Amino acid sequence: GAVVSQHPSRVICKSGTSVKIECRSLDFQATTMFWYRQFPKKSLMLMATSNEGSKATYEQGVEKDKFLINHASLTLSTLTVTSAHPEDSSFYICSAREASGSSYEQYFGPGTRLTVT
Amino acid sequence: QQQVKQSPQSLIVQKGGISIINCAYENTAFDYFPWYQQFPGKGPALLIAIRPDVSEKKEGRFTISFNKSAKQFSLHIMDSQPGDSATYFCAASQRGGNNRKLIWGLGTSLAVNP
Numbered sequence: 001g002a003v004v005s006q007h008p009s010r011v012i013c014k015s016g017t018s019v020k021i022e023c024r025s026l027d028f029q030a031t032t033m034f035w036y037r038q039f040p041k042k043s044l045m046l047m048a049t050s051n052e053g054s055k056a057t058y059e060q061g062v063e064k065d066k067f068l069i070n071h072a073s074l075t076l077s078t079l080t081v082t083s084a085h086p087e088d089s090s091f092y093i094c095s096a097r098e099a100s101g102s103s104y105e106q107y108f109g110p111g112t113r114l115t116v117t
Numbered sequence: 118q119q120q121v122k123q124s125p126q127s128l129i130v131q132k133g134g135i136s137i138i139n140c141a142y143e144n145t146a147f148d149y150f151p152w153y154q155q156f157p158g159k160g161p162a163l164l165i166a167i168r169p170d171v172s173e174k175k176e177g178r179f180t181i182s183f184n185k186s187a188k189q190f191s192l193h194i195m196d197s198q199p200g201d202s203a204t205y206f207c208a209a210s211q212r213g214g215n216n217r218k219l220i221w222g223l224g225t226s227l228a229v230n231p
Contacts (some may be wrong), residue, residue, distance in 0.1 A: 006160075032216045043206060043221045044161070051216065093160045097217065104149045104210065104217060108160035 003027050004096050006109035013084055013116055021079045021112045023094030029074035030096035034106060035067075038091045050077050084116045120144055121209050123222025130229050136194040138225045140207035143188065147209040149217070152181065152192045155204045155224075164205075165192070197229045 003026040013019050023033060032051050036044040048064075050056040050071035058064045066088075068080040077096075081088055091113055095106040122141045130136045140150075151166035167174045167181040167190065174181045180193040194201055204226050208219040 004160075034216075034218065041224075041226075043223045044219075046218055049216045049218055057216075091158075095160075105151070105163055105166065106217075106219060107163065108153075111158070111160045113158070 002098075002105070002107040004094065004107050004109040006094055006112050008112060009110060010113045011115070013114070015085055015116055016083055018080055018082045019084055019114060021081075021092055021094075021114075023077045023079070023096070023109050025075045025096040025107070028096075028098050030077075030098060031074065032097040033071055033077040034095045034097075035069060035077075035079050036093045036095070038093060038111075040091075044093065047079075081114065084114070086116045089114055089116045119223070120220045121207060121222045123207050123225060125225060126223070127226040128228070130197045130227065132197065132199060132229055132231050134197050134229075136197045136201065136227055136229070137191060138205055138207070138227070139189065139191045140209075140222050141187075141189045142209050142220075144209070144211065144220075145188070146211040146213070147220075148212060149210045150181070150183065150190050151208050151210075151219070152179075153206045153208065155206065161206060194227075197227075199229045199231050202227055202229050 005024045007022045035047045047062045048056045048058045056069035071077040093111040095108045152164045153161035154164045155161040165179045178195045183190045204224045206224045207222040210217045
């Protein structure tokens with residue numbers, strides 16, 4: 001149980017275009033989903049937290065107009081990187097927390113490798 | 118300021134040995150301490166987690182030791198295997214209006230030699 005998927009696993013796009021990454025909880029309902037960015041050999045950097053049906057909360061320094069997050073249902077959140085530039089190239093990972101109020105665990109997706117040329 | 122300090126940065130262990138990774142924290146409001154394992158190109162996977170009401174938790178070859186007074190917790194991997202070679206992250210979270218976001222250590226790269 002507690003499986004989170006991400007799509008696509010890899011994407012290459014040209015500078016100036018937008019890219020959408022999907023995060024789905026496959027066997028549970030997730031009230032809260034988190035989006036992370038990870039640079040090579042570095043720790044995970046939280047970008048934003050999203051709760052189903054409400055606006056995402058962005059961490060300090062993360063541009064909300066550039067990284068659009070939508071959490072339209074209890075099983076799906078999307079991250080759209082708008083007007084992507086080479087510096088946005090990174091490994092993006094989502095995680096989800098169960099709707100149960102007593103749940104502490106975050107379950108992670110397999111990640112999406114974004115390369116902007 | 119790193120709220121969760123993890124050490125060592127890298128670790129080499131012989132097959133069959135014990136791998137020990139340590140983490141320390143400052144925020145006494147933290148009440149959940151998970152360890153994650155990450156292989157290259159993959160997302161982190163929850164390995165084991167502990168709450169501060171217990172001092173030790175064991176799952177198979179993995180054990181968390183928790184010292185509340187010292188504000189430290191550690192991961193012990195018994196009988197380490199080459200397949201355990203990965204990056205390990207400790208983390209912590211607290212109750213409150215922050216959706217239990219995780220505060221991460223910087224990671225430990227573990228290599229288990231055959």
